[in-house]
Amino acid sequence: QVQLVESGGGLVQAGGSLRLSCAASGRTFSSTAMGWFRQAPGKEREFVAAMSWNAGSTYYADSVKGRFTISRDNAKNTVYLQMNSLKPEDTAVYYCAASARVFGSISRSGRYDYWGQGTQVTVSS
Numbered sequence: 001q002v003q004l005v006e007s008g009g010g011l012v013q014a015g016g017s018l019r020l021s022c023a024a025s026g027r028t029f030s031s032t033a034m035g036w037f038r039q040a041p042g043k044e045r046e047f048v049a050a051m052s053w054n055a056g057s058t059y060y061a062d063s064v065k066g067r068f069t070i071s072r073d074n075a076k077n078t079v080y081l082q083m084n085s086l087k088p089e090d091t092a093v094y095y096c097a098a099s100a101r102v103f104g105s106i107s108r109s110g111r112y113d114y115w116g117q118g119t120q121v122t123v124s125s
Helices: none
Strands: 003-007 010-013 020-026 034-038 046-052 058-060 067-074 077-081 094-098 119-124
Touching: 003 094, 020 034, 020 094, 020 119, 034 067, 034 077, 046 067, 046 077, 058 067
Parallel strands: 010 119
Antiparallel strands: 003 020, 020 077, 034 046, 034 094, 046 058, 067 077, 094 119
């Protein structure tokens, strides 16, 4: 089992920045990938960014590419999502997820086995 706890959400004006954190505990050594997803009211959960744990490769949704950066601190078992140039359409609950699987698209929610409780990000215009 892996436990994930997100933090860092809040209210920010358009053009501002936030950094989300995802602290992992438990069997973290079994993780093959870590990802961030988001869900806005009335919409389906969508992929934001992900990182393959061994290679450190990163992946981004087109809507956030160039504005968001996923990174990790192995010593702290923490994954970050730095969000810059925020837009009102980035408003959503952001979820951290961990995968213990080897196969499956890293941008699909079905790849992931463990999820955090989510943190609200609100961007005002």
